[in-house]
Each structure stands twice: as structure tokens, then as C-alpha cells.
Amino acid sequence: MKRNLYIWFVAVLLVGFALAQNAGDGIAAVFKQEEPLPTETGSRAGLLAPGFSLTAMDGKTYNVGGAKDKAIFVNFWASWCEPCKQEAPELNALAAKYKDKLDVYGVNVTSYDKLKDAKAFVDEYKLTFPILLDEDGATYAKYNGVAFPTNVLIDANGVIQEVILGILPEEELERKIKEVIKK
Template identity: 35%
Template sequence: MKMKLLYTVSGLLVVAWLGATAWIVFQFVEGRETPEVLEQVNTVYGGEMTDFTLEDQFGEPMDVSIASGKPKLINFWTSWCPGCQDEADDLNRIYEEYKDEIEIISVNVTTSDTMEDAMDFIEEYDVQMPVLFDLDGEVSGIYDITSIPTNYFVRADGTIEHITYELTEDNAEPFLQELLESGR
């Protein structure tokens, strides 16, 4: 009899816990299907890029926008990331070769870095492209940056064509050629 009562009470506690958890999750998620959230999901899964404005390494605001009409390579990085260090020289070479035809922008995920370390990285690797700082993590959140480095290849019309992680000149070349075709 005691075992049956123990099983019954245990079962009721599990059901109550599951119900409470479901209620909490529902309260948290309810109403989250706002245009902003849907736009974020769209950005991640091959939709249209989301425009943003961030300050560059000189403290000046820079707009990254579909309205420019140019294809884009947007690189998200941190100073302590080994993959980011590995791709820095290749990104500099890509920038030098394609800067007139493709907007190449580097975004430091500053919520996971420090400004001092990021500036040291820029100097150490002689980063040539514009570097923007995502101080509050909003842009990194919109672009769902969960791994660094992450690189977005965006067509001239704003469509996200490819998302890659660590890149080299060789693995970037086909994507860059597709972007050039999209801009013509």
C-alpha cells in the first residue's frame, strides 16, 4: 500500500512539475512572434539581410545596408578566437582584391571580447577592412552568431547566399564569384 501511494505521489509531482514548466515556457514565449523576431529567423535561414549601424574603430557610425546595392562579406570575430586569427591574413588579401566590388566588413563581437584586445588584434594583423564593434550584442544576436568566426555572404539584393565559418582564400573564392555575379 505504501509503495502504491509513493508511486502515485511521485507521478503527481512529475505531472505538476511538467505542467509548471510548460506554463513558464508559454509565458516566456507568448507574443514573441513580433516582426523583429521573425526578421531574425529570416536572416539566419537564407532570407534578406538585416540592415544595421555600428561604430567603427575610429568611433564613427557606419551603415551596413541593402541600399548600397553592393554584395557583402560580413565577418564576425573576436580577438581570442584561433580561427579568427587564422583567417585574418586571408581576409586582408580578399579585401585588397575585392574591396571595389564587394563590401567587406568585419564585426567584432565585443560582448565576448574587450575593445583593447580587439584594437590590439587589428594592429597585430594589420586589418585593412572596416572594423565595426557590436558593443551590446544586438547585431550578433540578429545574425545568430553562436560560433566564431562566422562569415555571411550577401548578394547585392540583400539575400543571404552562404554562411560559413573559418574561411580561406580558396574556400571563399566560389562564394565571392557568386556575389560578383549577383552584383551585375
């Protein structure tokens, strides 16, 4: 009787192992451990994005920092910046295309710009995503801004995935956005 019980136990164990192997990743999937979130905040990839709260041209206040329902794309710009002008239509299209999975915030670094010029820029390029005003430049400084545009890709966990200085070809930028959305 003990021998039959032992054989039955081994058979069940083997069937369970076979089922686990056919489930895709096998037993390794059961023991897979997710990478821990960083605890340090900073302005570079792999760190938690520095938090900020800014008022936008629409009068609403927007917050960045911590886990969110969507990934975030922060675009620091100024109205006199030629690459910003080239990038504006592309950002508008990407914001519309990924609106369910990505929040796009344009941050006008008003301390390096004039509010009337920023408003004219938004009107000229018909920007539809929120335009936040960094009037004293403190938010731009938190991200160690050194060039316009500076784009920051932040995943839904609030972790910076990439900081992009200047502009990228549209296909490359969209590929990077898709990668951040997947995380």
C-alpha cells in the same frame, strides 16, 4: 493584293523570329522573368539580411541592410578566437582584391571580447577593412551567432547568400565571394 500582303507579313514574322533566335537566348529571353526578391528578413540564406548600423574603430558609422552598390561580407569575430587569427590575413587580402565589388566589414563582438584586445588584434594583423564594434552583442544575436568566426555573404540586393560558421580554405572562400559578386 491581299495575298501579297499576307505573304509579306509572314516573311517579316519569320525574319523576326530568325533574328531573335540568333540573338542568344531567342524569344525566351524576351519573356524571361527575374526571380522576385524575398520580403522576409532573417539570418539564413535566401532572406533579406537583418539591417544594422554600427560604429567602427575609425569613428565612422556603417550600415548593412537593403540594396547596395556592392555585395557585402560580414565577418563576426573575437580577438581570442584561434580560427579568427588564421583567417585574418586572408580576409585582408580578399578585401583589397575585391574592394571595387565587395565591402568587407569585420564585426568585433565586443560583448564577448575586450576593446583593448580587439584593437591589438587589428594592429597585429594590420586589418585595412572597417572594424565595427558590436558592443552589446545585439547585431550578432540578429544573425543567430553561435560560433566565431561567423561569415555572412550578402548580395547587392541585400539578400543573404550564405552563412559560414568557422573558416574555409582560401580558394573555397574566394569562389563563394565571386559567386556573390556575380549576382
